[in-house]
């Protein structure tokens with residue numbers, strides 16, 4: 057069974073085509089810095105590889121390019137896209153829907169209701185789903201929502217301290233996101249550690265970032281809340297923020313609430329702090345050249361990761377492994393080093409040379425560190441592909 061998985065990130069588009077008989081990846085593609093004047097595009101189909109910089113305006117363009125690559129007569133692997141059994145989506149906010157669903161009008165409506173809550177994610181997903189539904193009306197499209205993995209978070213860490221009637225009536229609570237990534241890390245960390253009941257902190261740091269505390273493979277605490285704008289500072293989205301600053305901003309700027317929210321979700325986060333860029337690579341370069349605001353953004357990001365990490369270590373009564381993943385987690389060696397610095401008292405000791413040398417999967421704890429420090433490249437797509445197969449084979453819900 058062939059399953060194509062589309063991962064529309066806040067700064068990227070990634071896809072993988074799997075043969076699910078053995079989970080072999082037949083093709084993969086990635087577009088980085090989507091929407092920037094120049095995006096970096098990579099494709100790997102069997103032995104054929106291509107890498108180039110070109111403008112990719114939005115996720116719609118990237119989805120169309122993916123279909124063209126897969127069905128290209130020269131190097132493609134599909135005669136026609138309908139050879140795939142399903143297209144799976146690493147869908148973000150389903151609000152009242154959490155789990156895995158065949159995309160229909162009800163699913164699109166549920167996502168649409170959350171457009172304002174997930175402005176960087178839900179609108180492009182809905183557009184891509186509609187485009188593909190129109191082009192391939194007989195092909196099952198499957199949405200695997202990111203919130204599902206966090207259903208095991210206990211109530212005291214899930215509830216906001218708001219009037220009960222809002223929480224109960226409108227389901228206002230911490231949902232948590234990056235479920236596919238944290239679920240993958242839970243599984244892979246258990247394999248690497250050789251035990252299923254480890255206490256793990258999964259640090260998914262990328263265009264969007266979140267930490268999840270995992271015990272026995274289950275999410276017990278996570279940093280994102282009702283929406284993916286919360287928790288850590290995101291690339292250009294605000295992170296945790298005090299809603300009582302809003303009336304003051306509205307009064308001083310003359311902007312409407314909608315306009316202020318739009319700015320918080322597109323000009324905040326690392327971009328807001330640095331007044332320069334939401335991309336860690338740009339910030340590291342600018343900070344090295346002496347730009348103070350870029351250094352502030354880097355420091356604030358690291359501080360926030362450490363603050364949440366501390367809360368998670370206390371919540372779990374210790375930590376057996378801290379895992380870094382996502383674009384920043386996998387490639388940002390300075391962020392990793394700074395996040396784990398000066399924690400020897402807690403049994404967390406970094407091997408700086410090992411950290412600098414990591415490419416792909418590896419570890420960077422020093423001998424004697426009680427906590428293992430790991431880098432594990434995430435594979436959100438294989439999690440979604442497995443969920444698609446389960447969904448297609450579920451006799452109770454034949455889609």
Ligand SMILES: Nc1ncnc2c1ncn2[C@@H]1O[C@H](COP(=O)(O)OP(=O)(O)O)[C@@H](O)[C@H]1O
Nearest residue numbers: 065066067068262263264335336383384387388
């Ligand atoms: N070499 C690098 N060093 C540090 N950070 C990097 C590097 N490459 C990419 N990044 C960061 O990773 C982010 C992309 O993360 P990723 O998880 O792939 O994307 P998304 O959140 O869109 O799914 C970029 O915005 C950038 O901040």
Ligand SMILES: CC(=O)OP(=O)(O)O
Nearest residue numbers: 064065066233264284
């Ligand atoms: C919340 C989420 O899925 O974020 P991203 O895809 O941008 O990493």
Ligand SMILES: [Mg+2]
Nearest residue numbers: 065066262264
């Ligand atoms: Mg992502």
